[in-house]
Amino acid sequence: MPFKTDYIPLISNSPLTERQIMVWRFGTIGARPKAYVQASLHADEIPGMLVARHLGQLLYQADQQNQIIGEVVVVPVANPIGLGQFLNARLNGRYELGGAGNFNRHWPDLYSGLPDIVGHQLGQDGKKNIDIIRSALNQILNQSQAITEMGSLKLTLARLAYDSDIALDLHCDDEALVHLFLTPAHWPDASDLAAEIGSRANLLCADSGGQSFDESLSTPWLKLAADFPSLPIPAACLAVTIEHRGSADVNDPMAKQDAQAIFRFLQRRGLVKGNLGPLPSVLHQASDLAACDIVRAPIGGIVVYLKELGDVVSTGEPLAEIMNPASALPFAARTPVVSGTDGFVLSRRLEHFVRPNDTIAKIVGKVSLPHRNGLLLEDK
Numbered sequence: 001m002p003f004k005t006d007y008i009p010l011i012s013n014s015p016l017t018e019r020q021i022m023v024w025r026f027g028t029i030g031a032r033p034k035a036y037v038q039a040s041l042h043a044d045e046i047p048g049m050l051v052a053r054h055l056g057q058l059l060y061q062a063d064q065q066n067q068i069i070g071e072v073v074v075v076p077v078a079n080p081i082g083l084g085q086f087l088n089a090r091l092n093g094r095y096e097l098g099g100a101g102n103f104n105r106h107w108p109d110l111y112s113g114l115p116d117i118v119g120h121q122l123g124q125d126g127k128k129n130i131d132i133i134r135s136a137l138n139q140i141l142n143q144s145q146a147i148t149e150m151g152s153l154k155l156t157l158a159r160l161a162y163d164s165d166i167a168l169d170l171h172c173d174d175e176a177l178v179h180l181f182l183t184p185a186h187w188p189d190a191s192d193l194a195a196e197i198g199s200r201a202n203l204l205c206a207d208s209g210g211q212s213f214d215e216s217l218s219t220p221w222l223k224l225a226a227d228f229p230s231l232p233i234p235a236a237c238l239a240v241t242i243e244h245r246g247s248a249d250v251n252d253p254m255a256k257q258d259a260q261a262i263f264r265f266l267q268r269r270g271l272v273k274g275n276l277g278p279l280p281s282v283l284h285q286a287s288d289l290a291a292c293d294i295v296r297a298p299i300g301g302i303v304v305y306l307k308e309l310g311d312v313v314s315t316g317e318p319l320a321e322i323m324n325p326a327s328a329l330p331f332a333a334r335t336p337v338v339s340g341t342d343g344f345v346l347s348r349r350l351e352h353f354v355r356p357n358d359t360i361a362k363i364v365g366k367v368s369l370p371h372r373n374g375l376l377l378e379d380k
């Protein structure tokens, strides 16, 4: 089936302000494997939209040459609501300004009700179980209703993605190295993606507590497998959040490189024809998200970094200082901000004036940290 662009209207919160989701469809609808890719759910994280555009060009050419075996659905602009949120001339796309919260939290709970629907249908055939579970997920989503624009956005995207074998959510951090978030059930399976994209950190978490988009797709399978330990229930949706470096890393060479990496990954996974050479080396063996220290500012002020991205730090070693620009004496002391683990600097803050408790950096360690419990993500 040829390439197709669809438009799906969202519920509007206000008269005459209807937004829509644009969907690129490559390959054959219903063919397997199916991949779903969406860009910039956090609408002010721009690199993903540029990567999606380059990926779309590669997929379009492959589609023209009948090289797409499965189905690839791409939503190149996942958050038109956030993309319209300019405040004081700056784009604010992480939280819905109307008060509906972080765009990547509290996604529809597809697990709720799932065991009751499938419990009596599941058997010893893992492939059949996948079909049964996908059908039940479809039923749950069909019965779900949204009444707000934000709810409509989530439900629309969830309906496009819920039955995919692979779901990639393209984000970025403030200043960062390329990294991935995914569940432990999909590692080392996803090391091909990590290797292709050159991921510098692969952070694993079974449930971060935030009900993010990727987890809303991957965790129902894992929870169901725990409910029915005697039955073969595969982790059938590999959902990964890709952090495409930092928000200022928006340029064609990087975006093209990342798009080509995703395209080669889809080829390796049998969605697109192509003979690839050996897989590059994985740059980072995965570590627990609970071993990633989120370093926060103890006080407000100007953050001055002592360490660069990728630098190795030890527990207790200062990686930044907070300077009080209003201290009475010009040589007043600075407050050191120290690492809570042995590891390396994965990300830093882009804006250097901070409030108490603002995130300063993420340090990737190897040992789970006792203070990292509850919500493991940076914010709600």
Ligand SMILES: [Zn+2]
Binding pocket: 042, 045, 104, 171, 172
């Ligand atoms: Zn994000």
